[in-house]
Amino acid sequence: MPSPALISGFTPLPFSISPGVVHYVYARAHEAPKKAKQSQQWPAGRTLFLVNVPPDATEREITEIFKSCGTIERVSFDSDAPPVEEPDSSDEEEEEEIEETAVDGEEPQRKRRRKDKTKAPRPPQLIPLPSPAIRKLRRTSQSAHVIFLDDSSLPRALVPSSKPRAWPAGDEEPSGLAHYTSLYTSLRPPLDAVRTHADSFMELFEFEQAKLKQKSRYKKGEAVVDEDGFTLVTRGGAYGQAVGGGVTVASKRFQSRGETRSMGRNRKKDTKEKANFYAFQKAEKQRSDLMKLRRDWESTKEQVEKLKASRKFKPY
Amino acid sequence: MAAATLKRKREVEQSVSKERDQTPEISDTGSQGEDDEKPEDEEWNGVNASEPLDVDEELPRGGKHAKVPTGVEVREMKEAAGLFRSSSFKLQIDAILPNVRPKDKHRLPLETFLLSLHTLLMNIPSTSPAQPLDATRPLLKKGVSVPYATPLPTEDSNWKVAFEAPSNIILAGSWNTKTSVKPPLGGQYGIDVAVVMPDSLFQEKDYLNGRFFHKRAFYLATLSAALSSKIDDLKVDLAYHSQMDNPRLTKLVLTPRPGSFKLNVEISIIPVLSTTSPLLLQRLAPSECSVRSAGDDARKPTPMYNTALLTALSPPSHLLSVHKWQQEAAAFTDALTLLRVWANQRGFCEGSRMQVRGFEGKGPWWSTLLGLLVTGEETVGKPKRKPLGRGLSSYQFFKAALDFLATFDFGKERIFLKTGTGHNYPPSEYAETHDAVFVDASSRINLLADVPLGSLDFLKCEAKKTLSVLESASSSFDPFAETFLHDKHALCTRFDAIVRVDLSTAALHDIDKHSIIDHASPHNALLASISRRLRQGLGDRTKAVTLLHPTSSRRPLSQALPSNSHIFYIGLVYDTETAFRQVDHGPDAKDPESAAKEAFQELWGDKAELRMFKDGKIQQSVVWDVKTADEKSHIPIQIVKYLLDIHFGITDGRSWHSSFDTLIRMPEPISKMYAETKQLVGFKGATTAFDNLVKAIKALPEDELPLSILNFVPCSSALRYTSAMAPVPRLAALPANASYVQTIPLIVQFEKSAKWPDDLKAIRVVKMAFFERIASSLMNAIPGLTAAIAIRGEDDNDPTMEVLTPEGWAFAIHIWHDRELTLLNRIIVGDEAQHIKRPGEKKPTKGAEYHDAVAEKEVYLRRFIHGPRHHRAVTKLHHAFPAFSGTTRLVKRWFAAHWLLDGHVSEEAIELLCAHVFAYPQWESDHDANPEAFAASASQVGSKERGFAMVIEFLQSWKWDEGLLVALYDAGSAADGESTEGVGSGQGVWALKTEMDPTGRVWTNKGPDSIVARRIQALARATWGHLGTVETESESILPIFTHPNGDYHFLVELNPSVLPRYHQNVHADLALLSQRHKKFSNLQNTPADEVEVRIGFDPARLFFKDLQRIYANTFRIFWDPLGGDTFGAVWDPTLREPRSFKVLGGFSSAPCPVEAQKGKGKDSKSKDLVVLNEAAVLSEIRRLGQGLVKDVVPQKK
DSSP, X not given: OOOOSOBTTBXXXXXXXXXXXXXXXXXXXXXXXXXXXXXXXXXXXXXXXXXXXXXXXXXXXXXXXXXXXXXXXXXXXXXXXXXXXXXXXXXXXXXXXXXXXXXXXXXXXXXXXXXHHHHSSOOOOOOOOOOOOOOOOOOSSEEEEEEESSTTHHHHHTOOOSSOEEXXXXXXXXXXXXXXXXXXXXXXXXXXXXXXXXXXXXXXXXXXXXXXXXXXXXOTTOOOBOTTSOBOEEOOOTTSOOTTSOEEOOXXXXXXXXXXXXXXXXXXXXXXXXXXXXXHHXXXXXXXXXXXXXXXXXXXXXXXXXXXXXXTXXXX | OHHHHHHHHHHHHHHHHHTTTSOHHHHHHGGGXXXXXXXXXXXXXXXXXXXXXXXXXXXXXXXXXXXXXXXXXXXXXXXXXXXXXXXXXXXXXXXXXXXXXXXXXXXXXXXXXXXXXXXXXXTOOOEEEEOHHHHHHHHHHTTOOOOOOSSOOOTTOOOOEEEOOOSEEEEEHXXXXXXXXXXSTTOOEEEEEEEXXXXXXXXXXXXXXXXXXXXXXXXXXXXXXXXXXXXXHHTEEEEEEEGGGOGGGEEEEEEEOTTSOSSOEEEEEEEEOOTTOOSOGGGGOTTOOOXXXXXOOSOOOOHHHHHHHHXXXXXXXXXXXXXXXXXXXXXXXXXXXXXXXXXXXXXXXXXXXXXXXXXXXXXXXXXXXXXXXXXXXXXXXXXXXXXXXXXXXXXXXXXXXXXXXXXXXXXXXXXXXXXXXXXXXXXXXXXXXXXXXXXXXXSSOBTTTTSOHHHHHHHHHHHHHHHHHHHOOOSSSOHHIIIIISOOOOSTTTOSEEEEEEGGGOOOTTSOHHHHHHHSSHHHHHHHHHHHHHHHHHGGGEEEEEEEEOOOOOBOTTOOSOOOOSEEEEEEEEOTTTTTOSEEEEEETTOSXXXXXXXXXXXXXXXXXXXXXXXXXEEEEEEOOOSSHHXXXXXXXXXXXXXXXXXXXXXXXXXXXXXXXXXXXXXXXXXXXXXXXXXXXXXXXXXXXXXXXXXXXXXXXXXXXXXXXXXXXXXXXXXXXXXXXXXXXXXXXXXXXXXXXOEEEEEEEEOOOTTSOSSHHHHHHHHHHHHHHHHHHHHHHSTTOEEEXXXXXXXXXXXXXXXXXXXXXXXXXXXXXXXXXXXXXXXXXXXXXXXXXXXXXXXXXXXXXXXXXHHHHHHHIIIIIIHHHHHHHHHHXXXXXXXXXXXXXXXXXXXXXXXXXXXXXXXXXXXXXXXXXXXXXXXHHHHHHOHHHHHHSTTOOOOHXXXXXXXXXXXXXXXXXXXXXXXXXXXXXXXOGGGGTTTTOSSOOOOEEBTTBTTSOTTTSSOOOHHHHHHHHHHHHHHHHHHHHXXXXXXXXXGGGOOOOTTOSEEEEXXXXXXXXXXXXXXXXXXXXXXXXXXXXXXXXXXXXXSOOOTTOOHHHHHHHHHHHHTTTTEEEEEOTTTOOEEEEEEOGGGGSOEEOOTTOOSOEEEOOHHHHHTTXXXXXXXXXXXXXXXXXXXXXXXXXXXXXXXXXXXXX
């Protein structure tokens, strides 16, 4: 099957996954978005951008494929990174957006926190749960980035091949029925493993909580004042005290909508006006009642006419 | 237009100031004025600018309606709202009436035809008196036989038959009183021509031994012969017809040939007696014997004979009564029309389909029924029912008639219409000889003489049902359509059980000769006897035992007697309280009265036996032995079959109800293995196991539990009696493909504590730690119990503890901690302290954390808030409606069999659908107030088969885009707004609203989407069609549960030997189930009990869910979660067209071949086209399901 050499700037790389069946992975050199600052995550020049990677592909399998082009530093699947908000229609922008969010979209604070942690005195060690090698099944047509160690590897990876290469079968991670059984087992670790994990986690958690408390700028009962000198007004906590500072007066309504109830005064005014006091009011009311009666009548009539038109009233 | 109005408005505003002193009158009258005056017209409105809203609403309606209604109109509107159910109801009644009546313009040609018929009949020459048998010969030569009825005349009859021209011809019946109602599908308007036979033909004693009927038969035959020579002039066809197949009520039917009249009519010629005839009518009282044979001195009464004779007098007198009632009550005609439309829709009429026995030709009865309401009854002393006011509306009359039908007990009470002259015959005589008594205004004829009580019982049920529809305030259906427009003929939704009976093998030993003579044919005598026996035998088990059969047919003139159809149906409506009891108690053994004992023994035959009961009583009794709960629910059918067998020798009574049972039962080899263990299985077993587990956990020493346990909440269809397959414990001996262990989800709530961490992830870890503590101490406390912790669920991160009890029951326990919701909300709304929303502020961008939190909140709300609530309500529903559980299980099975359950329709959504068929507003309080009356109410569905049919009927006509309000919870139990916010953002289109869930999306958020919903409707239609044929052709019901898979683009065939749920498959191959572990024998030779137990492990389901997730935008996949061994999938049709390449295309693509693109022309980016790489996807599926997938088969269309 002769296929075009380039598709929207992508090189289609054919792979045969089973005899006679070809799967296409589209590859392109990674281009850093113009407006964003230089990406640290995916260095330009030596990052390969892949589209339509098989859903069950593993990092090991992809490494296997591009090993021949040069040493690979890292393989990352985009669906594991924080996803994009809403993909736009234009593909160029789409890709940019992925990178954008990845770049300046706030890297989880957790990471930063972890960095702090390293500096802190003796953080407790987290004992992870046992995790055997399990394939992660991602959505079809996923994209991935392959980062080579060397700039020269990139052009080699982008050479279009006419003959489909075989997709390496990773035996490390089971697939099919075996995948499900090992997934089942891995989700149910032994009880003592759960206990040690939980204990170590809680230790770490408490350590971090304590540190956060120390670091917090605001003490209980202290007002939060911003640069302009305004005091932040917040709602009180469960016992009438705002945790972490603030002056406690705001109502829940104000908190959620940012507006105070302004209806109160107007409503009182409304009730003062008497209905049915003057003769003309009575007459008008009577008239409008009759009009309403008629309107209802006409509208039901219309409805019934409509039903009639749809031959609804032939019982058989 | 719009611009013009705008301009005019501006003018108005300008003119306001100028013309302020203009009087409003101008505008009122000026509505018909010229255009120039228009501004003035609106100017008046401008003055009243204080109510601008009102003005805006009125303006678009135009000048005509903007006027205040006149007095007449106001009265009309007020009446519509007051005298009818609502004004819309009144308008709908007005709309339906002309459609069910003959149009006046069609009457005229018929009148001329009737006139010519009149002259023809008057001029038929007389024949001289002749011996009855001799007289038939000349007629036979013309091809007309004389419809003599039993007892037939003999050679030595010493009386003679003759013909003389009629003394009068009357246009009788509904045609004359203009009360004709269009008969159901294919029927004709009937025109009754009563031909009065001259008095000179009869003698005083003619009432005896059928002589009158013979003379009448000869008269009719002569008329027929005379008309048959003129049929080409008249353009009609002639036929005999006997009402209810009673040869004594034979009439001549003239059917106009097609095209002669616009209106579909048939003309019946009925010979009648004049009031001056010499017959001794006073000798026709109900208890008189009018058929006497020589050696018989017993003189048993012949009530049916007497009634048939008296019917010959009725047409003229009935005509007068109807006319009188019409004069007295203006709405009489309309009310009668409504009543008959209502009855026709329910099979109380004649027609081609199954009809309730006894309501053929009962036109006079319906009008007399309304007449009763107008004039009241003949009673001694104070009447029980007062006649109604004359000025009532048609709807009020109709409702009063239904009310009468719903409350009147025909078995015990009797009706004699007001006559003014007193009773003709002693009323007490009717009680002994007639079943139901409703004597007409002439005080001669019992209009219900030939209607079995069972049919009237059924009429009562239907009337009650309709009354509750009319009185209900529920907005989920249209009461008008429900009452008059919908076809309610289907047997399967109206009867709890249906038995099909073939009469051709019936033995008549139970029927004495006298009864045959009284009923004029063995067939009628047999049916009457069957009806009476069954009603007696079933007693209070049923609310109605009804015989149904097709209407009697016309027969050619050459055939003297009617031919009866042999097939008829027995419909049962259960009283759910009593229908399934196992013992029928008879009279006490010590009872001196032997008549009752004999009657009991006579009824039950060998089954009747003396038994001693716990309270020391010795009683005659009948015990029905049942082995399973399934059999118990078929006791009434068993009784019917038994009675038919011993009394009538009918052995082939067939009902297809029991075949539904196998669908929700495990296959034979598996259930046998369970039976061997003698363990408690099913819902009862699950509930006991649940109670035991709760007890065990609560009994754990205090110090071993981190916090004390507040309560356990069950939340599973296995514990609310609605899972399609009854829950069973694990059994080690089962083959691998039946080894599935179902987990039963539970929720545990601990006491409140301030020590919980304020972080979602930490809460989860704490939960795990809790589980670990409970699990280890539980395993210590109960030997044989195993517990494991699943660190996250399938679609969320909440850890669960899985417990396998020593008996083999599996539970999955969640911990409910209410702080989680707050934390999730905090993520979704954002930190309160940082984000006080200012109006106009830009929304912060939503990251992955936000989306995860939204998804988790949805799971949280469903699992911990809605789930337990739903569980409680459904459990209650199960206790209130015994058939609910079975219905839901069948419906779930149906959804599963059509590959929709779980993947597209959630179990809870199906439970709600089924609840809709059962529950009505306030059912809960009704049930609590008076459980017995509740069980006896008309809306109770008595069998799961009927419930199933009702759900299917509902599904096939449900307009799902309109949503549905299910009265699962009592009104007023309002939901807290928070628990439902955020749901309904999915692609589901069904809105199943409850009081607790005003959005209706809690259980249908994920599906079905509109495509699947349409498919469900199509499947329901096909199923409904099949149900309709099952009842008449007694086919198998299995096709209903067989999924047509021809529409799928490709099928993924799974290997049944590795599917742990294969035994639940509808069409499971039993051979595959019995070969145990054969597949694995070469791999590892582990004994069965050492194989690792995986609770709730269903690889097929995991694989299915993975495919559904991975290829969400590529294809739509379907599967039967109950042991299905095939997935079916449909490609997204848009992907199969070449399209331009996109990075996030969301599907596996291949570049389009260059040649293929050339044909496409010079599109903008034609060389970048890609197309769905089907082969690659299929091979991916094969790889992902290694060991599970047998083959992936693309289907060609």
